[in-house]
Amino acid sequence: MLFFRYLSDDGTDAGTKNAKVNGFAVPQYFWIEDSRTFWVNRVIITLEDNGGWTNSNYAGRGPLGNGIFFHLLDSDNNVVLDFMDGVAVQGNSDYGRLCYDVSLLDAGGASGIKFLHARWTFAKAKSLRHEPNGLLVPKGYKFAVLLQDDFSAMSGHWFNAQGEWGA
Secondary structure, three states, X not given: OEEEEEOEOOOOOOOOOOOOOEOOOXXXXXXXXXXXXXXXXXXXXXXXXXXXXXXXXXXXXXXXXXXXXXXXXXXXXXXXXXXXXXXOEXXXXXXXXXXXXXXXEEOOOOOOOEEEEEEEEOOOOOOOOEEOOEEEEOOOOEEEEEEOOEOOOOOEEEEEEEEEEOO
16 A cells, blocks of 8 residues: 655654754654555655755755754664765755755745755665665664754755555
8 A cells, every 4th residue: 555654753644744843952853654564665855945045055044064864763763774874965956966856946926935846766776675666664663864953944844755555
């Protein structure tokens, strides 16, 4: 069965899904987990903000100081796999290191709101822990994003995982 779920602050459908949080003082994970094994086929990353969008800025803000990491965590929250190999996302263009499809859209109007959309596809990556249906996440494990900067002034900060539930 397919799923479409936003990473949240508690790993469930009921948690906070807009990751515009202040993770500077206390880093925060947003994640997805389940009591079943599942496969993440792709993740849609969306940044929504106004301000000075450049390649080195994150959204319309300045470059991130600590950055963002994507992790596979075991049931004890140990990092099993660092998808970033220790190199954080600190600016808009850094998503191009992970995602083939990255686009910047201008909403127009007086608001100055712009959107960055990135599609990170695991089903075609043929990389670590790859399964035919995408990234295998074992029962009790978490696919997670670590937020270590202040994103609270952004209009929107979303990570939507799409994939298939297992048994």
